[in-house]
Structure formats: structure tokens, C-alpha cells
Amino acid sequence: MPRVLISDKLSPTAVQIFKDRGVDVDYMPDLGKDKEKLAEIIGNYDGLAIRSNTKVTAKLIEKAGALKVIGRAGIGVDNVDIPAATAKGIIVMNTPFGNSITTAEHAIAMMFALARQIPEANASTHEGKWEKNRFMGVELTSKTLGIIGCGNIGSIVAERGIGLKMHVIAFDPFLSPERAVDLGVEKVELDELFRRSDFITLHTPMTEKTRNIIDISALLKMKKGVRIINCARGGLIVEADLKAALDSGHVAGAALDVFEIEPATSHLLFGHPNVVATPHLGASTTEAQENVALQVAEQMCDYLLKGAVTNALNMPSISADEAPRLTPFVKLAELLGSFAGQLTETGIKGIRLEYEGDVSRMNTRALTAAAITGVLRPVLQSVNMVSAPAVAKERGIAIEEVRRDSAANHEALIRLVVVTERQERGVAGTVFADGKPRIVEIKGIRMEAEFGPSMIYVTNEDKPGFIGRFAGLLGDAGINIATFNLGRHAQGADAICLVEVDGDVPAAVLDEVSALPMVRQAKHLAF
Ligand SMILES: NC(=O)C1=CN([C@@H]2O[C@H](COP(=O)(O)OP(=O)(O)OC[C@H]3O[C@@H](n4cnc5c(N)ncnc54)[C@H](O)[C@@H]3O)[C@@H](O)[C@H]2O)C=CC1
Numbered sequence: 292m293p294r295v296l297i298s299d300k301l302s303p304t305a306v307q308i309f310k311d312r313g314v315d316v317d318y319m320p321d322l323g324k325d326k327e328k329l330a331e332i333i334g335n336y337d338g339l340a341i342r343s344n345t346k347v348t349a350k351l352i353e354k355a356g357a358l359k360v361i362g363r364a365g366i367g368v369d370n371v372d373i374p375a376a377t378a379k380g381i382i383v384m385n386t387p388f389g390n391s392i393t394t395a396e397h398a399i400a401m402m403f404a405l406a407r408q409i410p411e412a413n414a415s416t417h418e419g420k421w422e423k424n425r426f427m428g429v430e431l432t433s434k435t436l437g438i439i440g441c442g443n444i445g446s447i448v449a450e451r452g453i454g455l456k457m458h459v460i461a462f463d464p465f466l467s468p469e470r471a472v473d474l475g476v477e478k479v480e481l482d483e484l485f486r487r488s489d490f491i492t493l494h495t496p497m498t499e500k501t502r503n504i505i506d507i508s509a510l511l512k513m514k515k516g517v518r519i520i521n522c523a524r525g526g527l528i529v530e531a532d533l534k535a536a537l538d539s540g541h542v543a544g545a546a547l548d549v550f551e552i553e554p555a556t557s558h559l560l561f562g563h564p565n566v567v568a569t570p571h572l573g574a575s576t577t578e579a580q581e582n583v584a585l586q587v588a589e590q591m592c593d594y595l596l597k598g599a600v601t602n603a604l605n606m607p608s609i610s611a612d613e614a615p616r617l618t619p620f621v622k623l624a625e626l627l628g629s630f631a632g633q634l635t636e637t638g639i640k641g642i643r644l645e646y647e648g649d650v651s652r653m654n655t656r657a658l659t660a661a662a663i664t665g666v667l668r669p670v671l672q673s674v675n676m677v678s679a680p681a682v683a684k685e686r687g688i689a690i691e692e693v694r695r696d697s698a699a700n701h702e703a704l705i706r707l708v709v710v711t712e713r714q715e716r717g718v719a720g721t722v723f724a725d726g727k728p729r730i731v732e733i734k735g736i737r738m739e740a741e742f743g744p745s746m747i748y749v750t751n752e753d754k755p756g757f758i759g760r761f762a763g764l765l766g767d768a769g770i771n772i773a774t775f776n777l778g779r780h781a782q783g784a785d786a787i788c789l790v791e792v793d794g795d796v797p798a799a800v801l802d803e804v805s806a807l808p809m810v811r812q813a814k815h816l817a818f
């Protein structure tokens with residue numbers, strides 16, 4: 292009988308479902324706070340069900356010899372080291388919609404609390420002070436609400452904001468103009484949002500792009516008297532910068548549900564008269580906790596008892612029969628998507644998948660889902676193979692599949708083309724007999740390259756001297772080249788260079804590469 296550990300507080304519904312379905316379950320709601328004890332016993336379990344208190348680090352995963360699945364009863368998975376779990380073959384699943392309404396409602400409640408100073412007024416009234424003149428609020432009607440991250444939760448906040456007669460503007464690189472129109476929000480750039488908003492609310496995942504998205508330079512671009520709400524993740528705001536802006540009066544108030552370090556039992560913003568704080572309560576309603584507990588328990592049981600995969604962040608939904616043949620192509624599709632996604636900086640209108648040769652007769656639905664996941668993952672941390680096609684549809688990204696019986700130079704080939712307002716960018720790959728995915732074509736230029744964890748992509752003019760200067764720059768920066776791959780349209784024409792390097796590439800080095808006279812674009816890619 293599989294054994295599951297629940298190490299955070301979950302509704303009793305989850306425990307009951309595990310028991311009813313014949314899974315042995317240990318419920319230890321405070322264990323997430325005790326790293327040592329958790330590390331001691333994790334080796335005994337096939338499944339781990341968590342919320343946000345348990346930090347599933349690479350170190351913990353090292354000790355989890357039998358673990359097959361981690362189930363996050365909630366949305367954000369920034370407390371799980373997904374690459375470490377993937378490397379150990381552990382599936383990570385979440386419940387992407389179960390607490391969205393509840394969290395959006397909390398953001399709206401925080402906005403009202405700020406506008407009318409309800410927590411302060413409540414405390415003062417309980418003290419018997421009756422300070423009627425002290426608490427002068429502001430109306431929400433006709434004010435501009437700026438939403439950063441207009442996904443599931445941000446969209447619900449937008450609908451509620453519109454219902455409150457606010458003018459809603461949104462910054463989200465993946466919000467299509469059509470979706471913005473459907474929602475009734477005005478899609479704007481980030482600086483414009485900062486400049487125009489009376490209230491700003493954050494609803495992005497925590498990624499390398501969103502970390503510190505509100506720092507002192509962002510705060511200074513905002514209107515004097517702006518009010519900020521954060522019910523997403525603490526690290527999105529530089530807390531010391533926010534304190535300075537609150538102290539100076541530039542920011543009139545901040546309502547924070549999340550903090551850079553949690554649990555936050557002491558904090559530089561605690562006690563500030565213009566700060567409303569809650570202890571990561573965004574998802575804490577009876578309804579949301581029932582939803583996520585039920586979903587996570589059912590999903591984990593389905594996987595442990597039947598091998599069925601739902602809402603996995605690191606694993607495609609594939610039946611047992613087709614798995615051996617399909618899996619390397621799923622990996623290829625996701626890597627091609629990730630390659631194109633990392634190179635795409637403007638709104639995506641469409642993604643076209645061309646399946647040629649053997650692969651055209653496989654389960655292309657799973658392959659397309661993997662490819663879309665790869666394209667979206669750089670900005671949508673929680674997207675997975677199940678949700679990716681729906682997310683793309685919702686965002687107005689047209690998905691097209693083309694199948695051809697044979698491939699010109701390979702037995703099987705996948706070509707992924709991303710269509711943006713400005714251009715179409717295609718990348719193609721295959722799987723060789725060794726089972727490894729390879730890139731064989733970029734923007735119509737033939738080449739052959741393996742994917743590596745850290746790569747530099749350069750487009751350049753095919754002129755003498757480029758390779759020497761490029762390699763010299765990397766050498767001078769102490770960056771070791773692992774593989775070096777070149778391709779060009781024709782002598783002296785457009786060329787592409789794809790280099791795998793050991794370790795990271797500092798931005799300054801990329802700037803130097805970009806400044807080489809024959810270089811058009813240089814970008815670091817991580818796989
Ligand atoms: N306080 C709480 O208890 C809860 C917090 N959350 C947090 O809320 C976050 C959002 O959740 P959902 O709306 O369900 O996720 P989602 O994935 O549906 O939406 C996130 C949106 O952020 C956008 N985005 C990504 N990078 C961006 C960037 N650099 N700038 C602007 N927008 C960007 C994406 O395009 C997407 O539309 C979660 O990742 C989680 O961290 C979620 C549930 C409860």
C-alpha cells in the first residue's frame with residue numbers, strides 16, 4: 292500500500308480521501324516547520340502533500356528515496372525545487388484553480404482595508420477612542436487599479452475591480468489584446484501602469500523576471516499617494532525600498548499578505564501605521580481549502596494507484612503503452628518550446644507545430660502540449676502539460692498542428708514556429724538513436740546541437756574574425772566552452788552560433804558579445 296505524508300495543515304477531506312482510496316496516510320500538520328524531523332522520516336513515503344510551509348529543497352529530496360509524487364495543495368510551487376524533483380523522477384503536481392477566487396477576494400479585501408484604514412480604525416475603536424476625525428479614507432470608484440500579472444487571480448481581481456467602477460489597467464506580457472478586451476481591462480506597459488495607478492495589486496508568480504519588480508526605481512515612477520497590495524509572493528517587492536517610500540509619504544499605504552521570509556514573526560514594516568498585514572491568508576477560506584485538499588488527494592491517489600498524471604508541472608500526461616516511444620519526443624518538444632519561449636520578448640499570436648516523418652503518427656496532442664508548456668514556462672511558472680493548451684487558448688494564442696508523412700533529412704522531425712506581431716521564428720529538432728534530443732535547424736539555418744543547461748545564442752553576419760573574438764571574450768571572462776555549433780544561410784549571409792558553456796553567463800559578458808560589430812543578437816538560454 293502506498294504511503295503518503297501530509298506535512299502542512301490540510302482539510303480533513305484530504306486524509307479521508309487517501310484512506311477511502313486505500314492509501315496509508317500520516318497527517319503531521321506542523322512538520323513542515325521542522326526541517327530536521329521531516330528529513331529524518333521523508334524516506335518512508337511515496338507521496339508528500341504540502342501547502343506553503345514545507346520547503347521541499349534539493350537537500351530534502353536527496354533523503355526522499357521512495358518519493359514518487361509531491362502534491363501542492365495550492366498554486367505557487369516556489370517552495371519546491373522542481374529541477375531537483377525532476378532529476379529524481381518525482382512528479383510535482385499542483386491545484387492550479389482551487390484557491391484563485393479566494394485569493395482574488397483577499398486582494399480586494401486588502402484594497403478596501405487600505406482605502407478606509409479599517410484595521411487601524413478597528414483597533415482604535417476597540418480601545419474606546421472613537422477617533423472619527425482621524426480616519427479619512429478614499430473612494431475606490433473612478434480610481435485606477437493597476438494589475439501586474441493578469442492570469443487566473445489577476446483576471447478575477449480585474450472583474451471585481453470593474454464591478455467596483457474602477458478603471459482597470461494591466462501589465463502582463465502574456466495577456467493578448469483580445470483577452471484584455473474580453474476582460475474589459477486596458478493593457479499597458481509597466482511604466483505606464485506605475486505612472487497612472489492609484490492602487491497597484493500584484494498577481495504574478497515568483498520568477499527571476501518578477502523578483503524585486505517593485506524596487507525603489509519602480510516606486511519613484513508611481514503617483515504620490517499610491518497604495519500597493521501584494522497577495523502573490525513577498526520577494527516581488529524590495530521591502531526596505533517600500534519602507535522608505537512609505538516613510539516619505541510617497542506611498543500612502545501597503546497591504547501585504549506575503550513576505551520575503553515566511554513565517555514573518557518580526558519585520559521592518561510591522562507596526563508601520565500605513566501597513567496592513569496578514570499572515571499569508573490569501574488561500575485561507577473553507578471553500579478554497581476544501582477545493583485544494585480534495586483535488587490534491589485525488590490527483591495523488593490517481594498517480595500512486597493507477598499511474599495517471601494530472602496537473603503535473605514536470606511530467607506530461609501519457610498512457611503507459613505509448614510512454615517508451617513518446618517520452619524522448621515529449622522532451623524534445625518541450626525543449627524546442629523553451630528555446631523559442633526564451634527568445635520571444637513580444638506578445639505571441641500563434642504557435643505552429645510541424646510534425647514530419649515518424650513523429651507525425653505519434654500522440655501529437657501530448658507533444659503539442661509539451662511544446663506550448665516550454666514556450667509559456669519562462670513567464671508562467673505554474674503552467675503544465677494539462678493546462679498549457681487551455682492557457683494558450685485563453686490568451687488568444689492560436690495553436691496549429693501540421694503533419695507531413697516524411698521528413699527531408701531525418702526519420703522524424705518537429706519544427707516549432709512562434710508567430711509574434713513582428714516575426715515568425717522557427718526551430719526544429721529530432722531525436723537520434725541515442726535517445727537525445729538535438730536542434731537541427733534554427734530560423735531555416737541548418738545546424739546540429741545538443742541542448743545544454745547553459746547556452747549562448749548569437750545571430751551574426753558571417754564574417755571572418757567573429758569566432759575568434761567571441762571565443763576570446765568568453766575565455767577572458769573565465770567561461771569554459773562545452774560545445775560550439777555554427778550554421779549559416781550562405782557564405783557572408785546570416786549566421787547563427789549556439790554555444791554550450793559551463794556555468795552561468797554574467798549580463799556584462801553578454802553585453803560585450805552583443806557589442807561585437809558583426810553580432811545582431813546575443814542571448815543566454817537556460818534549459
Ligand atoms: N497569497 C496567497 O495565499 C496566494 C498566492 N498565490 C500567488 O499568486 C500567483 C498568481 O497565481 P495565478 O493567477 O493562479 O497564476 P497564473 O499563472 O494564472 O497567472 C500569473 C500571471 O502572471 C503573468 N506574468 C508572468 N511574468 C510576468 C511579468 N514579468 N510581469 C507581469 N506579468 C507576468 C503571467 O503571464 C500570468 O498571466 C501564484 O504564482 C502564487 O505565487 C496564489 C494563490 C494563493
Ligand SMILES: O=C(O)CCC(=O)C(=O)O
Binds near residue numbers: 390572
Ligand atoms: O496554502 C496556502 O495557504 C498558500 C497558498 C498559496 O500561496 C498558493 O497557492 O500559491
